[in-house]
Amino acid sequence: MKLAKRMSRLGTETAFDVLVKAKALEAQGRDVVHLEIGEPNFDTSKNICDAAVKAIRDGYTHYGPAAGLPELREAIAKYISDSRGIEVSVDEVAVTPGAKPIMFFGILSCVDEGDEVIYPNPGFPIYESVINFVGAKPVPVPLREEVDFRFDLDALRDSVSDKTRMIIINSPQNPTGGFLLKSDLEAIAELAIENNITIMSDEVYSQIIYDDAKHESIAALPGMKERTIIIEGHSKTYAMTGWRLGYGVMPADLAAQITKLMVNSNSCTAAIVQMAGLEALTGPQDEVGKMVAELKRRRDAIVSGLNAIEGITCKNPLGAFYVFPNVTAMPMSSDDFAEHLLQKYAVATLSGTAFGEYGDGYLRLSYAGSMESIKEGLKRIAEAVDKL
Numbered sequence: 596m597k598l599a600k601r602m603s604r605l606g607t608e609t610a611f612d613v614l615v616k617a618k619a620l621e622a623q624g625r626d627v628v629h630l631e632i633g634e635p636n637f638d639t640s641k642n643i644c645d646a647a648v649k650a651i652r653d654g655y656t657h658y659g660p661a662a663g664l665p666e667l668r669e670a671i672a673k674y675i676s677d678s679r680g681i682e683v684s685v686d687e688v689a690v691t692p693g694a695k696p697i698m699f700f701g702i703l704s705c706v707d708e709g710d711e712v713i714y715p716n717p718g719f720p721i722y723e724s725v726i727n728f729v730g731a732k733p734v735p736v737p738l739r740e741e742v743d744f745r746f747d748l749d750a751l752r753d754s755v756s757d758k759t760r761m762i763i764i765n766s767p768q769n770p771t772g773g774f775l776l777k778s779d780l781e782a783i784a785e786l787a788i789e790n791n792i793t794i795m796s797d798e799v800y801s802q803i804i805y806d807d808a809k810h811e812s813i814a815a816l817p818g819m820k821e822r823t824i825i826i827e828g829h830s831k832t833y834a835m836t837g838w839r840l841g842y843g844v845m846p847a848d849l850a851a852q853i854t855k856l857m858v859n860s861n862s863c864t865a866a867i868v869q870m871a872g873l874e875a876l877t878g879p880q881d882e883v884g885k886m887v888a889e890l891k892r893r894r895d896a897i898v899s900g901l902n903a904i905e906g907i908t909c910k911n912p913l914g915a916f917y918v919f920p921n922v923t924a925m926p927m928s929s930d931d932f933a934e935h936l937l938q939k940y941a942v943a944t945l946s947g948t949a950f951g952e953y954g955d956g957y958l959r960l961s962y963a964g965s966m967e968s969i970k971e972g973l974k975r976i977a978e979a980v981d982k983l
């Protein structure tokens with residue numbers, strides 16, 4: 596079939612390609628260690644599942660409002676108001692099937708052909724994909740290891756032009772685990788205000804933070820709420836990746852546009868899922884605490900295990916569930932090293948280049964899987980490095 600030209604501009608997530616390759620090896624009987632998947636191995640808590648079952652029995656089986664059920668939007672407005680220290684009203688909330696649609700619809704609503712959008716590189720690959728899709732120019736800003744994978748603020752300043760329409764930030768960050776400091780947010784906010792730029796702040800890992808890290812939203816800085824789209828969702832915090840529930844918090848006029856895009860695409864987010872999401876936000880939060888404590892244990896194990904391998908160095912990330920070890924000392928590129936680890940040692944990882952050109956020389960490992968897979972993966976990586 597003849598395709599529209601715009602389809603050639605749409606990218607994808609390489610993580611899914613590696614998963615396919617890993618599954619093919621498993622089909623041949625290989626015992627693959629999965630360190631590529633960005634998904635917690637925890638099950639959704641029982642109270643959330645029970646709320647979904649109750650919603651089915653209570654008849655939440657019909658179309659609902661495109662922007663989301665009022666009771667869930669209200670709970671989200673309260674949660675974001677309390678956690679970010681800003682006043683959020685219900686009409687500033689749009690609920691979508693996962694956090695990704697906020698990214699897609701937000702860029703579609705705000706960015707014109709020929710505009711420029713600044714985004715972190717390495718970064719979540721969907722940013723660049725959607726920027727290209729709408730015919731805008733992606734302007735990558737490198738995240739460098741020397742500054743713990745935060746934005747290089749000088750490079751950021753140099754990237755701003757009179758065409759810059761949006762800056763995308765993501766903290767805690769996928770794939771590096773980088774964490775923006777308040778001083779970073781202040782510098783970005785100053786640039787945004789000076790140049791009338793919209794900020795898309797991807798905060799889906801806001802609750803998955805360690806040590807003394809404290810998540811702050813750029814939306815809470817003076818003059819920023821009116822120019823910020825917060826992306827949030829239940830996938831990571833509540834181990835609900837497959838349920839598809841996310842939301843955006845943004846100025847009400849933009850939320851109305853997102854709602855229009857929902858009418859034109861999904862009609863609404865499944866009401867059963869929204870009722871489960873309401874329980875997640877308003878019910879007991881102890882499971883989140885337990886999950887983060889366990890993830891911290893895994894982070895400590897993977898960071899110390901990687902640093903014990905000669906030739907590999909790894910920063911200690913403050914959030915999310917990824918590490919981004921430096922493998923430039925290996926006698927091959929990070930793409931070849933990731934492929935070597937998969938084919939020869941059956942360890943599935945992602946090359947840093949899956950997240951953009953500045954990811955070259957690194958691997959991304961997810962520690963959301965299980966402690967056993969981390970230990971086995973580390974053993975195999977150490978053996979691979981030893982034999983190189």
Ligand SMILES: Cc1ncc(COP(=O)(O)O)c(C=O)c1O
Pocket residue numbers: 633692693694695696719765768769797799828829830831836840841
């Ligand atoms: C930075 C970031 N934003 C958004 C998402 C997508 O979240 P969801 O599954 O809720 O669409 C992910 C998922 O991996 C992510 O890493």
